[in-house]
Amino acid sequence: MTARSRLRTLLAVVATLAAWPSATSTARPPAGGAEPRPALDAAAGWKIGEPTPLVVRDGSVTFRPPLNDPSAEVLVVVSSLARTPGPFPIRLEARSDATAAPPDRADDGPVRAPALAPFPGSPASAEASKIPVAERTFHMLVRDGDVSSASNYLAVKGILQAVGRRVQVYVAAEDAAGVDRELLADLVTTFDDHIQPMAARSIGLAEDVDGDGRFTILLSSWLTRLGGGRHAVDGYVRVTDLDATYPTPFGNRCDMMYLSTSLRPGPHLRTVMAHEYTHAVVFTRKSLHGTGTDRSGPEEEGWLDEAAAHLCEDLHGFAKSNLDYRVSAFLSQPERYQLVVEDYYAADLFRSHGNRGGTYLFLRWCADRYGPDLLPTLIGSKLRGTANLEAATGRRFADLYRRWSVALYLSGLDPRAPGATGDFAGFRSVDVRAPLDEWTLAGPRCTRVGPDAAADSWDAVGTSSHYTLVRGGHGKAVEIRVDGPAAAELQVTAMLMPRDVPRLSLTARSYVGGDGEVFLRATVREDNGRPVRLSTLAWELLSPPPDPRRSGPLPGRLDESGVAAGFDGSALDAGAVKHSRPIRLPGISAYSGPLVLKLIGVDAEGRRVAAWAELDHAGDSHRLGRPPLAGNP
DSSP states (O other): OEEOTTOOOOSOOOSSOOOOOOSEEEOOOOTTTTSOOOOOOGGGSOOTTOOEEEOOBTTEEEEOOOOOSTTOEEEEEEEEOOSSOOOEEEEEEEEEESOOOOOOBOOOOOOOOOOOOOOOOOOOOOOOOSOOOSEEEEEEEOSSSOTTOGGGEEEEEEEEEEEOSSEEEEEEGGGGGGOOHHHHHHHHHHIIIIIHHHHHHHTOOOOOTTSSSSEEEEEEGGGGTGGGGTTOOSEEEEHHHHOTTSOTTTOOSSOEEEEETTOOSSHHHHHHHHHHHHHHHHHIIIIISOSTTOOOOOOOOHHHHHHHHHHHHHHHTSOSTTTHHHHHHHHHSGGGSOSOOSOTTTTTOTTOHHHHHHHHHHHHHHHHHHOTTHHHHHHHOSOOHHHHHHHHHSSOHHHHHHHHHHHHHHTTSSTTSOSSOGGGOOOSSOOTTSEETTEEOOSSOEEEEOTTSOOEEEEEOSSEEEEEEEEOOSSSEEEEEEEOOGGGOEEEEEEEEOSSSOOEEEEEEEEEOTTSOEEEEEEEEEOSSOOEEEEEEEEEESSOOSSTTTSSOOOEEEOHHHHHHHHTOSEEOTTOEEEOOOEEOTTOOTTSOOEEEEEEEEOTTSOEEEEEEEEOTTSBTTOSSSOOBOOOO
């Protein structure tokens, strides 16, 4: 996280258990019976598995894919490309129609060859020979309010506690007695032997602002109390410290990072260090090292700065603990989280984890597609934001965004195949439909609607996407209309999905036992006449707290054996319904906040499917004013 220079109850408690049946399974005939399903109308210009960009005019688009059977289905990805936050009200309606029509295909513009600059590496810095001072005063921004007001800063006395070849560690005097030697040793060894050498090889080094030959780390418990605890962080870099033109107390004229005393030795600590040091490198290369006699350059936009720092976590490979909950939060509500945010602090998104998860996934996909030279190219460029990406990749941002949003859904559906190929190829380095450390991923959440049924309506923020699966009826086609305000700058992509994949739907309720423990009762249904094996049931807070590993309950998960115990078997027959036994949710209380549930299954071909549900304040997954949550075939 960068402190930028311009910054300025769920589960219902019920007295008795509702009348739920025991864990049972009920089969029904497959959809459409045993009759062969009609072939799609190839003459309509649609092809299964081919993403189709659609022309949007004045905030509206209408198209008629050949959904000529209830087993046919089209994925509709509706994105807002607006740079303003919104929200924008958007509506998707589906109506039966007698005739399919060719799609009105959009042109995403010209494509240039990528302009990537391999990083030559930075010369190894000489080991510092000068002994650092035993005490040093640092000024920290500790109060909410105007960052340009000196009264919001506090002078903190730092006591030197550890010295390495290229790093020195100070601890706030008030915290010095509580910091153990193991933590200090991990800081020094990790920086000297891993972080600084890796940065020198891959992205560059931070400016030695104070000329002492070492990077400085300040450990302080203030990081747990920022904003009265609302803004608690593990670490941050203030770019004003790196710019010697800022006077005290607004800058410390020191190449440094701040770390929380709550951190413990181990992989998470090392990941946070790698992330924060990247911020110092980005500011050094982009903003301090201008051209000619001008040393000043643009400061990278917040979203791309954070994305680059998260990608550098991957370079080091210490842990995913700074990413797992953020990625999962984003995938649970993708239309809620804005990708392009110039300044998180000014936008009041300082601790919005889903935004950060989205930025990581976007740049991760770009790097998977354009290779390892993309990251150093972006960091070394004098451009910023989307202009930086466009110059490096040779693609317009709108084009990149469309391909990423579709690839995000398709990635991991079939582990045997990469999904869409070419421009819509999926991720190579992350599986968005598998566990990521403690959090379970199931791809981006989507809704499902049918013809002549209730519309799918939602509020979207700028640069976000919403996923809808529209199934066919008994006519020749379905007319689909998407409407939103022109200011939303809608982008719509549609793709016919395979028809032989199971579809799961999930409903759930919760109740509190006599001892205060929270239990879940769930019902799962297969809706496409295809058998499926249930492999995972996972739950987590819909919106993680500022510090999800130290406040609020951790996510939970049942593996296949746990699912089998809860549902009297993991096999779900074609068209069957299963009711679970009571499933205890460890660590969850009646006041924990809304939960999101994910039920994941695998079909006979190894393809993954998922169903979603929410538990809201009434303990009812259907009280949210949205269509039933879809399985993700």
